[in-house]
Structures are given as structure tokens and as C-alpha cells.
Amino acid sequence: MSTYSIRDLERLSNLKAHTIRIWEQRYGLLQPERTESNIRFYNDDHLKKLLNVCVLLDRGMKISHISRLSNEEIRNEIEKAIQESYTDDRYLNPVISQALIAIATYNEKVINGLIDQTIRHLGMRDTYMKLIYPMLVRTGLMWTKDDLLPSQEHFLSNIVRRKLFSAIDQLPIPENPAQTWVLFLNEDEDHEIGLLFAYYMIRQQGHRAVYLGARVPYHDLSNVINNCLPTHICTFIVRQRPQEETERFIQNLINDFGQVRLCVSGKTDGIQETDLQHKVTVLRHIDNLLDLLNTSN
Template sequence: MKYSISDLAQLSGISVHNIRIWERRYGALKPSRTEGNTRYYDDEQLKRLLCIAGLYHAGHKISRACALDKDDMSALLLEQIGGALLEEHRFEYFILQIVNQSLVYNEAGINELISDSFQVNGVQGTYKHVIYPILVRMGLMWLNESLCPSQEHFLSAIIRQKLLAAIDSLNPVVGEPGSGWLLFLPEDEDHDIGLLLASYLLRAAGRPVVYLGPKVPLFALANTADATKPQNLLFFMTRARPVADAQDYVDLLSAQFPAANILLSGNIKVLGSLDYPPGVTWLRSLADFESLIANPTEMPKP
């Protein structure tokens, strides 16, 4: 794969300005050039930047990190796993190393890092502050065609397994009709990682959940809603689609389920262009969702 400096910044969380400084002062990276003299970076340069950034977040000086070769850098990173990390850097450290291991399809390394993050950051802290940012970064790169789709799918499959195991470890909460959450994806959506994360967070907070998963046709959604009478409907729209089609779907849900709070998240370009009818709320971030879980009385009324 070929990456621009903006791509590197997107995946590493290091600004373009700092990458250029590290490159100029410390020889951190050595970009190649196209026939048209455009700079680009390959997989090895991306992995090197992720390692350098990981060492930086582990408390090492940039000058020292940039002077290390590949083997010494890897050895030093291994020493940091499970060690004491500064409070403000511990999430970013795990994010960078998990992304790095996903680029080389190292399932064992990813599992070890996630397990160590559970120990350092807690299970919920790992999903909220490590896994979720990784999905956002890799998802944006995949949508921009700057990341190999197989790498995104590989990591998503591992995270999906972890989320299912975490959900299975929680006791189901039975709620009264009209009090619970109904989670689903429209029938043309099948990427359910975000929905699984929402299901885990709701269940961990003691909220009753009915999870339908991906590709749910409207008649099935209506049948379930008639039986369970959920207070809240939550779904994701991640696919790129015409704004008019998304608007029609949101308007249809609003008309069909007037007594429910309807919440959605997903593709910013699409959702940011919609006109939201009463009772429909766009969740722009994980913080918005957590706020509603913690303060259900502040839920917008339909």
C-alpha cells in the first residue's frame, strides 16, 4: 500500500506537522517518490511510525526512538506491554500497537494487547477508549481507500469475537414493555461492530436490550417493536448512500414508530446532511451515547 502523510497522521494520531519535524530532525521516516515527484510512504514506513509513536507514548524521547532499528524498537515495545504507562498516554499506546499488529495480521499479538489493556484500562475502558478509536481510524481510512480492506476486516473480526464474549459474560436484563432498547441495522447494512459495542455498553449499564443485528427488513422491525414496545430504537448507517434515500428511511421510521425515541449514528457525511424529524436524534459521538445511558431522563422526547 502507498500512504500519504495525511494517511499516516490519520492512523497514528500524530499530526502532519509533528511527522514532518520528526522526519527532518531525527530521520524518523524515509519517504519514496513517484515519477511525478510526489512523496509517499509504504507499509514498513507506516509500521515504523506506529512503533515510534508507541515508544513516545510510553515515555521515551523521540530522538532515542528514531535512532533505534526495527528489532531494537520491537524489543523495547515488548518491555512496555503491561508496564506502567502515563495516564494521558496509556490509551494511545494500546491503540497504536493494536493497529500495528493488524497490519501484519498478527492475531496472537492483538489478543495479547487487548488482554493487557483489560488489565490496565479495564474492560469498559478498553472498549470505549481503545477499541472504539481504532474502529473510527481504520473505518475512515478504509472509506478513503487508504487502507487494505482485508486489514480492516481482519481486525474487525477479532474485535467482534471479543465483544460477543463480553456480552455473553453479562446477565441479560429483563425490562418492562416500553422501557428497553431495540438495536438493529437497516437491511442494506451488515457492519455490526458499532451496534455490538452499543449493546455491550447498554447491558453493562443494566439496560434491557433486544438485539436484532444486521440487515433487518422493516416488517421484521415492526413485528419486534409491536411485541416488545421499546422505548428507544438505535441503528447505524455507515454505508455511503444518497442523502435523499437516508432521509426517506429516517422519515419512514419516525412515522412508523411515533412513540419511540429513535437514535442513529454512522457516516458523518450522510447523517450531517439530514433534516431530523421530531423524536429522531443523531448521536455524533460515543460521548453523546454514554450521556444518554447515564441520564435517560434527558432523552429527547418523540
């Protein structure tokens, strides 16, 4: 069972630590454990209850009422919130909260069920935009704790990767694609979920995609480009790095493959205005990618 400080709960729930303490004192909402030095800490059950409380608050319930609900009554309200959220145009906050709980407790059955149910209701594209992406943002805050980084990050990432690959495998191979994309991460990049989603969108729009994945040696790109003759090259910059390093990477792409439309997403601060004049397109949102996929060049 994982342990959390009150600051961890604050980040995950978007509630102020001061509010959480008041609710503890006034309503007995949580009963934290304490270290030998009398420092509060919380467990997975505390996290689960607090995230559920946040869902019910979003539904307009008052904390004084929520604090009197039994565990079964809370479960019933959460299930109603999940079902109703599929007809709402906003992010799926109740589903995200349940997914966070499943990640914290390594409950693969629950998180698989939540993602699959969302795909059935909304399709893969909206599932990524309304569930997976905001879930990754929220858990990214959780991974500031070093002891959570290697376990829960890999647990979630591998589930999401499987879902995306499964969705991609169900798409037909295009017969006469108007565009050919080469997708890769540089040799020091590991986090490929954003790139995988771009792969899915390209294939869904009927274009060809040559997916190279993570940690691609830069010197191998020339052979791929010469053989595939792509119309577009796409990469994501995820790792934090000095700006001059990003500038050098982008300049190398321009020098070596400037005849192809270069598309870059992620941490793009190192891209200069002059780069944008050399066929470098910054993908800041899924709509930027869709615009490219719906054009003839």
C-alpha cells in the same frame, strides 16, 4: 507484505510527509524502496518503525536520540510506554500504534493480546472508548486504499465483534428491566460495531436488548416491535448516502414507530429539527446513550 506510499504513512502516523523525508535524509530513519519509475514506497517494517517512533516522540524523546536506538532498545521503550499508558487518562496511543502494526501484518495473536490486556486494566467500556474507537478511526484512514479495504477491514472488524459478543455473553439476562431496546441496522448497512457497543452498554446497565444486527429488512420491523413492545428503537447510519435518503428513512421510522423513543447515531445530517420534536434522539456520544439508560422513560 503490504506496501504504502508516503501519503499513507502521513495519514497513519499523523506526521507530515515533509517531516518523514527530512528524517530519512538527516537520520537515515527509513530507507524506502523504489519502483522502476523511481517512486518511493514503504513496507510493513517501515510502518512499524515509524509508528514506534511516534510513540517515543510522545514520551518526550528527541528524534536525534531515537534514531540511534537499537531495535531491542526501541522494543523495551515501547513496552514501558504500553504499561504506563494504562494509568494515563488519555487515549492509549502506544497500544493503538502496536494494534495498527498488528492489523497491517494480520497478527491476530498480538492484537488479541493488546485488546485483552486493555480490557483487564480498564474494562470493556473504557477499552472501546480509549482503544477500539480511536483505532477504528485511524484504520478508517488506512482503508482509503482499495487493496486494504476487503482484507484488513474484515480482519479487524471480526476481532472486535468477537470481543464485544464475548463481553455481552458474560452479562446476566435482566429479570425486570425498566427499558426494552430494539437495535438494528437498515437493510443496506453492514458496519455493526457501534451498534454492538450500544448493545453491550444497554445490557450492562441492566436493560433488555433485542439485537437484530445488520441488513434488517425494514418490513420485518413491525413484527418485532409488536411482539417486543420496546421503549426504545436504536439504529446507526454508517453508509454515505444522499441526505434525502436519510430524511426518508427517518420519516418512515417516525410514521411507523413514532410512539417509541427513536435513537439514531452515525451520519445524522439528514435529521431535521422537526424530527427531534417527534421523539428522535441523536446519539452523538456515549454519554447521550448513558443519559437515556439512566432515565426512567
